[in-house]
Amino acid sequence: xxxxxxxxxxxxxxxxxxxYCDFNSHVRERIDHARxxxxxxxxxxxxxxxxxxxxxxxxxxxxxTPSLMEPQLVADLIADATRLFAPVADIEITLEAxxxxxxxxxxxxxxxxxxxxxxxxxxxxxxxxxQSLGRQHDVAEARRALELARAIFPRLSFDLxxxxxxxxxxxxxxxxxxxxxxxxxxxxxxxxTIEPGTPFEARHRRGExxxxxxxxxxxxxxxxxxxxxxxxxxxxxISNYAKPGAESRHNLAYWRYADYLGIGAGAHQRLVxxxxxxxxxxxxxxxxxxxxxxxxxxxTAHREKIEPADAAREMLLMGLRLNEGIxxxxxxxxxxxxxxxxxxxxxxxxxxxxxxLERDATHLRATAQGQIxxxxxxxxxxx
Amino acid sequence: MTxxxxxxxxxxxxxxxxxxxxSTLADRLIPSPxxxxxxxxxxxxxxxxxxxxERGITIKAQTVRLLYPAKDGLTYQLNLMDTPGHVDFAYExxxxxAACEGSLLVVDASQGVEAQTLANVYxxxxxxxxxxxxxxxxxxxxxxxxxxxQQIEDVIGLDASDAVMISAKTGLNIEGVLEALVTRLxxxxxELNAPLKALLVDSWYDxxxxxxxxxxxxxxxxxxxxxxxxxxxxxxxxxxxxGVFSPKMTVVDExxxxxxxxxxxxxxxxxxxxxxDTITEDRNPAAEALPGFKPSIPVVWCGLYPVDADDFEKLRxxxxxxxxxxASFHYEAETSAALGFGxxxxxxxxxHLEIIQERLSREFDLDLxxxxxxxxxxxxxxxxxxxxxxxxxxxxxxxxxxxxxEPWIKATIMVPDxxxxxxxxxxxxxxxxxxxxxYVGNRAMAVYALPLNEVVFDFYDRLKSVSRGYASFDYxxxxxxxxxxxxxxxxxxxxxxxxxxFVAHKSAAEARGRSxxxxxxxxxxxxxxxxxxxxxxxxxxxxxxxxxxxxxDVTAKCYGGDISRKRKLLDKQKEGKKxxxxxxxxxxxxxxxxxxxxxxx
Ligand SMILES: Nc1nc2c(ncn2[C@@H]2O[C@H](COP(=O)(O)OP(=O)(O)O)[C@@H](O)[C@H]2O)c(=O)[nH]1
Ligand SMILES: C[S@@+](CC[C@H](N)C(=O)[O-])C[C@H]1O[C@@H](n2cnc3c(N)ncnc32)[C@H](O)[C@@H]1O
Ligand code: SF4
Numbered sequence: 004x005x006x007x008x009x010x011x012x013x014x015x016x017x018x019x020x021x022x023y024c025d026f027n028s029h030v031r032e033r034i035d036h037a038r039x040x041x042x043x044x045x046x047x048x049x050x051x052x053x054x055x056x057x058x059x060x061x062x063x064x065x066x067x068t069p070s071l072m073e074p075q076l077v078a079d080l081i082a083d084a085t086r087l088f089a090p091v092a093d094i095e096i097t098l099e100a101x102x103x104x105x106x107x108x109x110x111x112x113x114x115x116x117x118x119x120x121x122x123x124x125x126x127x128x129x130x131x132x133x134q135s136l137g138r139q140h141d142v143a144e145a146r147r148a149l150e151l152a153r154a155i156f157p158r159l160s161f162d163l164x165x166x167x168x169x170x171x172x173x174x175x176x177x178x179x180x181x182x183x184x185x186x187x188x189x190x191x192x193x194x195x196t197i198e199p200g201t202p203f204e205a206r207h208r209r210g211e212x213x214x215x216x217x218x219x220x221x222x223x224x225x226x227x228x229x230x231x232x233x234x235x236x237x238x239x240x241i242s243n244y245a246k247p248g249a250e251s252r253h254n255l256a257y258w259r260y261a262d263y264l265g266i267g268a269g270a271h272q273r274l275v276x277x278x279x280x281x282x283x284x285x286x287x288x289x290x291x292x293x294x295x296x297x298x299x300x301x302x303t304a305h306r307e308k309i310e311p312a313d314a315a316r317e318m319l320l321m322g323l324r325l326n327e328g329i330x331x332x333x334x335x336x337x338x339x340x341x342x343x344x345x346x347x348x349x350x351x352x353x354x355x356x357x358x359x360l361e362r363d364a365t366h367l368r369a370t371a372q373g374q375i376x377x378x379x380x381x382x383x384x385x386x
Numbered sequence: 387m388t389x390x391x392x393x394x395x396x397x398x399x400x401x402x403x404x405x406x407x408x409s410t411l412a413d414r415l416i417p418s419p420x421x422x423x424x425x426x427x428x429x430x431x432x433x434x435x436x437x438x439x440e441r442g443i444t445i446k447a448q449t450v451r452l453l454y455p456a457k458d459g460l461t462y463q464l465n466l467m468d469t470p471g472h473v474d475f476a477y478e479x480x481x482x483x484a485a486c487e488g489s490l491l492v493v494d495a496s497q498g499v500e501a502q503t504l505a506n507v508y509x510x511x512x513x514x515x516x517x518x519x520x521x522x523x524x525x526x527x528x529x530x531x532x533x534x535x536q537q538i539e540d541v542i543g544l545d546a547s548d549a550v551m552i553s554a555k556t557g558l559n560i561e562g563v564l565e566a567l568v569t570r571l572x573x574x575x576x577e578l579n580a581p582l583k584a585l586l587v588d589s590w591y592d593x594x595x596x597x598x599x600x601x602x603x604x605x606x607x608x609x610x611x612x613x614x615x616x617x618x619x620x621x622x623x624x625x626x627x628x629g630v631f632s633p634k635m636t637v638v639d640e641x642x643x644x645x646x647x648x649x650x651x652x653x654x655x656x657x658x659x660x661x662x663d664t665i666t667e668d669r670n671p672a673a674e675a676l677p678g679f680k681p682s683i684p685v686v687w688c689g690l691y692p693v694d695a696d697d698f699e700k701l702r703x704x705x706x707x708x709x710x711x712x713a714s715f716h717y718e719a720e721t722s723a724a725l726g727f728g729x730x731x732x733x734x735x736x737x738h739l740e741i742i743q744e745r746l747s748r749e750f751d752l753d754l755x756x757x758x759x760x761x762x763x764x765x766x767x768x769x770x771x772x773x774x775x776x777x778x779x780x781x782x783x784x785x786x787x788x789x790x791x792e793p794w795i796k797a798t799i800m801v802p803d804x805x806x807x808x809x810x811x812x813x814x815x816x817x818x819x820x821x822x823x824x825y826v827g828n829r830a831m832a833v834y835a836l837p838l839n840e841v842v843f844d845f846y847d848r849l850k851s852v853s854r855g856y857a858s859f860d861y862x863x864x865x866x867x868x869x870x871x872x873x874x875x876x877x878x879x880x881x882x883x884x885x886x887x888f889v890a891h892k893s894a895a896e897a898r899g900r901s902x903x904x905x906x907x908x909x910x911x912x913x914x915x916x917x918x919x920x921x922x923x924x925x926x927x928x929x930x931x932x933x934x935x936x937x938x939d940v941t942a943k944c945y946g947g948d949i950s951r952k953r954k955l956l957d958k959q960k961e962g963k964k965x966x967x968x969x970x971x972x973x974x975x976x977x978x979x980x981x982x983x984x985x986x987x
Binding site: 011193194195196217218220221224241242254257258265270271273282284307309313316317320321324349350353354357359374375376377378379380381382383385 | 913914915935936937938939940941942943944945947948949950952953956957959960963970971
């Protein structure tokens with residue numbers, strides 16, 4: 004049986020650029036909605052024709068700020084996708100939304116378009132923090148958005164950024180407890196990362212932004228899982244927490260190294276076609292991307308064949324983020340490399356002995372201690 | 387070139403501290419009457435440089451023959467012999483000096499005598515040279531010729547009242563130098579009709595000519611086609627070419643007693659040409675060789691390893707190429723558990739080591755790790771065997787050793803009064819024994835016996851820093867002395883790291899062990915696993931440090947999108963590991979080796 008495909012659709016525009024963000028997002032005074040709508044639909048149709056019919060497990064509208072899209076376009080794309088592919092019965096359709104008033108007004112329309120899971124970019128429930136993160140919404144709007152969304156969508160997730168400058172352990176526990184009380188079934192809780200090229204990076208370099216020291220960051224991380232567990236949310240990936248069964252199926256596809264399709268400016272996709280795996284990505288700048296699509300039917304700018312040894316490394320670096328770990332049999336089948344061949348056996352043994360990795364009859368997984376050091380762990384055990 | 391009788395030949399060297407003006411003076415002497423015109427000179431020099439670039443080999447500085455019409459109306463043949471600049475090449479210097487009858491002692495009149503000058507002057511005196519003091523840079527307002535003359539008399543004991551005062555830069559009184567050479571230096575002595583005896587002064591590899599040998603004829607004559615014999619090796623060769631440097635290579639029919647020139651004889655490597663050897667005629671050999679021949683013996687050894695193991699072959703080839711031109715440097719293949727495949731290399735001294743390392747990285751573009759330099763210890767085993775130890779990790783178990791000896795040097799340090807205290811403390815800390823201490827104006831000259839082992843550990847750096855760069859240092863090898871020596875091993879998570887082990891005097895062992903552990907603690911980044919670093923003598927741990935495991939290292943956001951980028955980051959991390967060495971589950975960055983090996987107290 005072919006594994007279902009995951010479909011990612013990128014909307015590359017935001018109202019303003021947040022100073023910590025390195026996503027492919029652009030601010031425009033006016034957006035030619037008709038043009039981008041047509042281009043997205045063209046590219047989707049083009050790819051569907053190229054790869055042929057496959058089961059479709061999830062659709063994810065990400066950004067940028069996809070809640071700035073016109074609901075009609077969301078509806079059209081969902082209709083196109085479910086016609087061109089074979090949607091599974093319980094297909095998951097997520098849309099990322101920012102909790103500004105404009106966008107909140109469109110939630111019902113998105114639901115009507117077919118979206119069944121909303122992911123809200125709340126980021127913080129602290130007024131000062133929202134301000135210093137450069138967000139366009141305030142705490143009240145965030146709360147209102149959450150309440151509304153809960154009433155409208157069967158599934159709801161939201162994002163928070165923590166381990167912010169000056170954040171104490173008790174303040175974070177308090178903020179997180181409030182957030183958990185807002186009854187989402189899924190949370191993405193990210194420690195603030197200083198991304199290269201962002202204004203935050205410049206300020207960090209100048210010493211104006213101080214991140215918590217490693218020891219505090221570790222305690223914040225551990226506290227996060229404790230608080231979430233009190234509300235029945237379990238950590239299932241390094242930064243993601245869900246009630247049982249409410250995990251993001253779309254994101255699981257990435258971590259499990261399934262095939263995914265990426266439509267829109269700067270979107271990445273990774274597909275096995277005719278027994279070879281290709282990584283492709285679209286032109287990052289919205290207008291040139293649209294022009295490419297108008298000319299060729301697609302806006303692909305890069306294409307790279309992924310050899311089995313590289314696929315093995317990729318599947319390890321994604322899969323060990325998950326608590327469930329990596330299924331050895333599926334690993335060999337997806338990458339063409341037996342799991343043990345991809346690992347340095349001496350380091351593997353040392354890591355298991357140290358309690359960073361666990362191995363049973365079917366799976367290899369990183370423990371909590373391993374996950375929090377995953378980058379170093381990968382560097383050590385991956386061949 | 388017309389033949390000049392032996393009474394009108396003058397062979398001389400120039401002794402000077404670096405920057406006192408030796409090259410400037412030599413340039414002034416060369417284009418004087420009889421040699422090249424200024425125009426020829428420039429094009430010649432350029433030609434030479436281009437050749438150097440083209441062949442990728444440094445053509446060694448040689449001798450220059452010039453003809454000088456003196457005030458007495460006669461023309462003299464003056465041969466300027468270049469000498470290597472540093473004490474590491476003391477033996478080579480002594481052979482160059484043995485080819486001459488006199489020296490110009492060039493002293494910067496604004497600076498005065500330095501340590502390096504002294505050592506060379508003493509060598510010239512040992513070689514029975516007539517020494518002509520020359521005060522250079524008298525054009526400078528800061529020149530103090532009278533003070534410096536006095537200093538030459540006080541420190542060296544040379545009569546400086548007739549010192550020639552010049553400015554090599556402006557050309558002032560160059561004539562005076564030439565006249566002094568003619569009138570004050572003795573002519574060489576030699577027997578034209580005796581069997582050939584020529585001193586092998588130097589040799590170098592030339593891509594077109596093969597090995598070129600610089601010779602000084604003592605007796606007999608040397609001609610093209612002659613079958614010559616190297617007296618120390620017994621090897622024979624047919625002479626292809628005989629010539630002199632004027633300064634361009636000029637073929638001549640023969641070289642006669644007292645003359646300096648070059649020969650080529652289809653010799654493939656300089657290793658077949660020992661500096662100081664006597665060249666004679668195979669058919670009619672000299673009864674005995676010239677005195678003073680010593681095969682060159684490396685005194686400092688270290689391991690050289692490619693940072694990237696794939697460069698091993700390149701290292702091998704590069705060492706071979708260097709050795710073509712420098713027979714005093716030795717190398718043998720060696721393996722280290724820590725550093726992989728490399729070479730143990732022997733050098734005449736620390737500067738020689740640095741020069742070779744520098745050339746390997748600059749000319750051959752090699753990225754190398756050098757292990758801590760080690761001197762050659764003598765081990766006397768219980769059973770009476772005596773052996774030399776080049777590599778600390780080869781040291782036998784102490785129970786098999788009756789006693790050990792280490793080499794000592796005689797060091798001459800000149801330093802302004804203000805820093806003398808600090809310098810003496812440094813020497814005493816390094817087990818030095820003061821042999822002499824004299825003052826010259828506000829400068830002191832300290833002569834110390836020091837264990838070479840203490841000098842290879844960053845002595846230069848320390849000397850520079852305690853004297854703010856004002857001290858000058860020079861040394862000669864002295865002798866071997868019995869010593870209480872131990873080997874200190876460095877263990878990482880219990881496993882000894884051979885490249886970090888070293889030999890030290892018992893009194894310094896604990897402090898060095900502690901210092902290296904502390905240094906490694908700073909240099910090795912936190913890793914996935916806890917790291918224990920220990921220093922041990924035999925089974926006894928003398929110092930210990932622990933580096934805790936890193937507590938957090940994870941990418942917070944990672945979904946979808948660009949997995950290739952994350953994989954490439956991982957690949958880069960892996961690539962970075964090439965610059966690390968793996969010890970069990972610990973990785974030690976190259977930089978840690980380098981810095982730990984360059985240790986200070
Ligand atoms: N003012 C002055 N400078 C000189 C004189 N002779 C040499 N120099 C300078 O001193 C520096 C060192 O000279 P150099 O011949 O390279 O010294 P070497 O290291 O002994 O060969 C150079 O900058 C020369 O230009 C001189 O007579 N007067
Ligand atoms: C695709 S992004 C942005 C989605 C949406 N545009 C928004 O801003 O709410 C998804 C999430 O990544 C997180 N994120 C973005 N930049 C981050 C950073 N520098 N450090 C930590 N988390 C970050 C935020 O929580 C954000 O909601
Ligand atoms: S709204 Fe989201 S995607 Fe847009 S700039 Fe801010 S963080 Fe980035």
